[in-house]
Amino acid sequence: MVWGPGDAQIDFGQVHVINADGDDETHSMLVVSFPYSNARYGQLYRGETAECVCHGLQTIYDHIGFVPCLQVFDNATGIGRRVGQIVKESDLFARFRTHHGFHSRFCNPYSGNEKGHVENAVGYLRRNLCVPLPKIDDIHAFNKELLDRCDELLEQDHYRKKDKLSLLHRDDQQAGLPLPVHRFQPVRFDTRQADKDGRIKFENNYYLIGGAYAGRELTISIGAEDLRFFTPDGIQVGRLTRCFTHSATTIAAEQSLLDILVTRPGAFSHSPLRSLMPTALVSALDQASYNDKRHAIKALTATSTACGFDATMNAAEHLLERSQPLSQASLDLLASSAGSIYHPNPAVDLAIYDTLAAS
Template identity: 45%
Template sequence: MTVSTQVQEEIRRLDAEGVAGRQIARRLGVSRDSVVKYTGQTDYSPTPPIVRRRPGGSVVAGFTDVIDGWLEEDRARPRKQRHTAKRVFDRLVAERGYPGSYSPVQRHVKAWRAAHRTGGDGFLELAWDPGAAQVDFGQADVILDGARARLHMLVVTFPFSNARYAQGYQGETAECVCHGLRTVFEHVGFVPRELVFDNATGIGRRRGQEVTESALFAAFKLHYRCRARYCNPYSGNEKGSVENAVGFLRRNLMVPEPEAAGLAGLNRMLLARCDRLGEADHWRKHQPVRVLFARDKAAGLALPGARFDPVRYEARTADKTGTVRIDGVAYTAGPAYSLRRVTVGLRHDRVQILDENARPAVTLPRVFGAHADTVLDPSVLLPALARKPGAWSESPVRRHVTDPVRDWLDRASPRDRRDGLAVLDLATRSAGFACAIQAADTILARGHTPHADTVGMLARRLAAGVEPDPGAADLTIYDRLGRQATTEQVPA
């Protein structure tokens, strides 16, 4: 029977007054054993609580040596390749015929790890000075141009103030990192003195304790006069601020999925939203983040006068079609560059191919991941198609034109197809491929055959933003003028 503190107090008070134990028991309605227990207790000082753990269960008793051996062997393994309690249970069932349930195994594994924890285990609280930043990547889904896409989110956090900024990219290359850092630096108006990374950001390769930085990132550091430090790959607590920020920004900025017209529009939106997060108070220092961030800025470096261009140049030899491969993706400069040595400029969003004299040949959108089709600018293939119109049916350009233009060229005779492709090539040179195709489409919709003069004139007007009223132009005048000129040339 449990005796309350008040009753214990009465027992001891009556005992101090000389009342007999039997009388105390009758008066308070407790047993004589309770009276003896509490009158005889000499020390009521508080003692630390003892956790009464449930026993592991007799069914696991015969397997404890096996479990302990597996867990002891784990000490020599990487942390991410050690036994979980579930893996221990699965092995016991499959290899040792364990008949029991999972819970006793889980309790035994937990108790073993608690008993074998060393002073070096666990985490240390780190103190960050103003002017330092941590950098890492996470992933998040967004809606770009109406389609769902999964992006790699570069997150930059300033641990002293807890200010956080994010930018989305299609990959985790050095070009993406340098572009994202440049964007954040220019947005906040200063350069952190120190950048803390792990080895998963594309700007360095770790071998043991040594990190080899990419040439692009080394140039980036020189440009901004900052230094970089790389964490122990198994010690996420060394950059816990940014790892927490990745999850925080995903929950607070990406739910529901943000929608934007293009990657640049999304990144502008993210910067604005991150600025608004700076109005909140720091979770521990109880000051607005923006106030603390002013100290980060004061401790940082000034932006340089020149803007860094995060581009990586590589030499390639094009194949017989003028195509080069970058990270497994094919990009074509066109047949004019067949078997030529070219230079490829890689940026986070585009690939620029230059000739032997570093003159730009073509700029193409950069593609990350598996991509079966060749990335191309249709305009670079038009000159070759005009000379070899028989290749039209299998040409990739065919997929880049509108249905009316495609049908017109499909039905045309070889000579007319050659002339039509030459018309599109000429208009493309003066107004661009998209405007040339739109002009030809417009002329076909009016029931006329596209000619060099009509397509070129309309394409240039479209490029200049001076699109004519569809009902105001009468293009038959060009047919009449052509017939008149032919008649005047016939001798009398």
């Protein structure tokens, strides 16, 4: 097959990584390759859904500065379903394609020549950018760095045309489509009712929003990395990391777990929050009386609601290091200025001026 400038192939490939806890995980790399120039770009995700495809493509478009005019997809990319000779696109992808104005085509089954370039690109990026296994603490930061490293690979010579890949990729850019004026929102929406415990069931997993929403109907914004929960009047009441595998336990945000402890402080002894808190704070709460524990958790919850969980934990650790009580006023003051906790400057030695004056 002949591929012209601006044509692209898209597919997923499996990549092993080390997560923030030091465990081996399998992620999916969305790869966009350009057969004409041999340029290749990738983005890492924990799933292969239409949300992941649309989010990854838009991120790559923004980076390279154009939209490939023809895009050929593997049948298993999560954006369409083939029935016989007909491919039914997902609603999200159909809107995404219309918004960006490109032409799409799905590979015929058993026609490896239609996506041979992207399959080679998957292996190439995996060998060159993911060996040894990358340790990922922040997948967004990793993906940003991944795009920059893909740019560096463009300084190589084309294996057959002998020109630099970066020069040939300019032909792709000139033949491509301009970026749309308005960005596409790569999410879909669904409506679910919370159970008596304030949990929402989505894709065989339970997500805890909070007891205050028990029995209420909420709208879910389903994205590539997270789920956001909204009341009927549009107020966001929760945001949780999307789980792409079955979880044996309920998935909960730190804030939701704190809200539970306000009314049940005795449950702190077996709360999942213990592993997310500074060791000194866990120890202090374990040793506190029931009333002191209840007051401390109430203060932590209020500050976390206003300033965020991480900032609140840093503030609590700062107070405990100085043997100060966990009052809400102190937590609010430190957490609201997270990252700018006052550290006194060392005293200035004025002795040098005495020496100068005497000379």
